[in-house]
């Protein structure tokens with residue numbers, strides 16, 4: 001799938017967002033190395049902190065489906081600048097995405113900021129930082 005199609009998919013899945021509290025729908029689309037597409041939207045909760053962002057929904061759907069190798073991601077929201085993923089999502093991305101993997105951050109004005117995982121979360125805490133037990 002092309003970069004533009006992936007972005008279009010991220011924009012479209014915003015329609016499924018469950019956002020009664022923030023009224024701020026976000027969409028994400030993820031391509032696996034095997035060529036499958038996983039989408040995610042944000043899903044909020046009356047207990048606000050239990051809400052989950054679009055990016056993590058897409059990654060968790062893919063991982064639950066047996067996928068662990070990813071190629072490219074797009075994230076879309078109606079923001080003034082290309083939407084910056086939150087810190088929790090950056091950490092989850094860094095668990096599964098290689099440092100060179102590209103993430104297209106976009107908004108509804110067709111502004112796209114393409115970053116690598118390493119640019120999005122440098123010096124991230126990794127499995128290899130844990131002591132060997």
Ligand SMILES: O=c1ccn([C@H]2C[C@H](O)[C@@H](CO)O2)c(=O)[nH]1
Nearest residue numbers: 022024026042053054084085086
């Ligand atoms: O990159 C982002 C930023 C925010 N949100 C969600 C979390 C919450 O539901 C709403 C407002 O923060 O947007 C995402 O899904 N992804």
Ligand SMILES: [Zn+2]
Nearest residue numbers: 053085086089
């Ligand atoms: Zn997030």
